[in-house]
Amino acid sequence: MAIVFLAIWTVILQAGFSKTMHITMNDKIISLIDFSRKNLTTMPDVLHNSTTDLYLQENHLHVVPAWSFRKSRILKNMDLSDNRIRFIEHGAFDGLNELTILNLRSNLLTSNSLDENIFQGLISLQDLFIHKNYFYDNYTFFQTVISRVKSLVKLKIDLSRQNQIDKCLCNLSNLQDLEIFEVPGLTLSDNLFQNLNCLKIETLWITSVLSLAPNTFISFPNLKTLRIAINTGYAMDDVISNIFNALKIFKGRNMTELSITGNPHRNGFVLGHPHFAILENICLQKLNLVGDSILGVKFNPFLDMDLKRIV
Ligand SMILES: *[C@@H]1O[C@H](CO)[C@@H](O)[C@H](O)[C@H]1NC(C)=O
Numbered sequence: 538m539a540i541v542f543l544a545i546w547t548v549i550l551q552a553g554f555s556k557t558m559h560i561t562m563n564d565k566i567i568s569l570i571d572f573s574r575k576n577l578t579t580m581p582d583v584l585h586n587s588t589t590d591l592y593l594q595e596n597h598l599h600v601v602p603a604w605s606f607r608k609s610r611i612l613k614n615m616d617l618s619d620n621r622i623r624f625i626e627h628g629a630f631d632g633l634n635e636l637t638i639l640n641l642r643s644n645l646l647t648s649n650s651l652d653e654n655i656f657q658g659l660i661s662l663q664d665l666f667i668h669k670n671y672f673y674d675n676y677t678f679f680q681t682v683i684s685r686v687k688s689l690v691k692l693k694i695d696l697s698r699q700n701q702i703d704k705c706l707c708n709l710s711n712l713q714d715l716e717i718f719e720v721p722g723l724t725l726s727d728n729l730f731q732n733l734n735c736l737k738i739e740t741l742w743i744t745s746v747l748s749l750a751p752n753t754f755i756s757f758p759n760l761k762t763l764r765i766a767i768n769t770g771y772a773m774d775d776v777i778s779n780i781f782n783a784l785k786i787f788k789g790r791n792m793t794e795l796s797i798t799g800n801p802h803r804n805g806f807v808l809g810h811p812h813f814a815i816l817e818n819i820c821l822q823k824l825n826l827v828g829d830s831i832l833g834v835k836f837n838p839f840l841d842m843d844l845k846r847i848v
Pocket residue numbers: 574575576
């Protein structure tokens with residue numbers, strides 16, 4: 538379906554102390570509504586029954602009220618990231634049977650902000666981005682809420698030192714793409730991830746890495762793409778060696794894309810470094826090394842590797 542983009546320049550009537558903004562619109566098909574970066578503090582009443590994409594990111598919204606989105610049942614993509622949302626009312630997302638992408642990144646959500654069934658009606662939801670929030674107060678509860686969104690394919694969550702991935706996420710049988718935003722201070726190991734071996738995760742992103750144990754990736758037998766962003770400020774001196782040790786597990790497997798970024802130490806990739814011997818055993822197609830850690834790469838090892846692209 539062609540996405541009709543109509544910027545809405547219509548008059549905004551903000552009546553007195555009314556908490557809601559009302560927008561007058563022509564009887565047009567309005568597929569995309571972009572109210573991002575408008576300094577909104579309350580949920581605007583802008584939806585049209587033809588709206589499929591709603592952008593409300595980078596405002597100052599505090600609450601998502603019940604039935605906020607009742608005017609469009611065909612909403613597919615909603616961005617509420619970078620607001621100050623502390624509370625999502627019971628039924629806020631009710632009726633959104635077609636919602637596929639929901640972005641709640643960078644808000645002030647805790648486990649008290651949500652009710653257990655808040656996402657239950659989102660039967661088409663594939664991508665949920667809910668990282669950079671504050672669910673650590675009751676991470677078990679948070680994971681229970683997430684585990685009910687059985688249609689999820691892609692998930693972005695936080696994980697901190699005292700938390701662990703729960704078995705309940707096994708219910709996300711379609712999940713393929715997991716991005717974990719780590720709160721600094723953690724050495725990653727299989728202890729954190731072992732409950733994920735019930736899933737067929739193909740893409741894993743981990744950020745803010747300080748250090749990794751050799752068994753970190755044992756529970757990801759189906760991994761094809763691995764992206765590791767090192768915590769530039771606090772990474773251990775031997776973080777790169779840790780990472781390559783952990784990669785040994787992929788020997789003989791089709792781990793086709795590897796990305797390592799942000800190593801602050803000038804010890805990462807030097808000519809003919811033995812790290813590359815580990816890569817030779819993995820069926821890599823794409824290698825992405827970014828940061829000031831690259832002192833020079835000897836390309837000879839790659840000649841044997843059927844490497845399609847080195848970025
Ligand atoms: C939002 O508020 C900031 C700071 O008060 C101001 O500079 C900016 O112009 C405002 N943006 C809009 C779209 O009103």
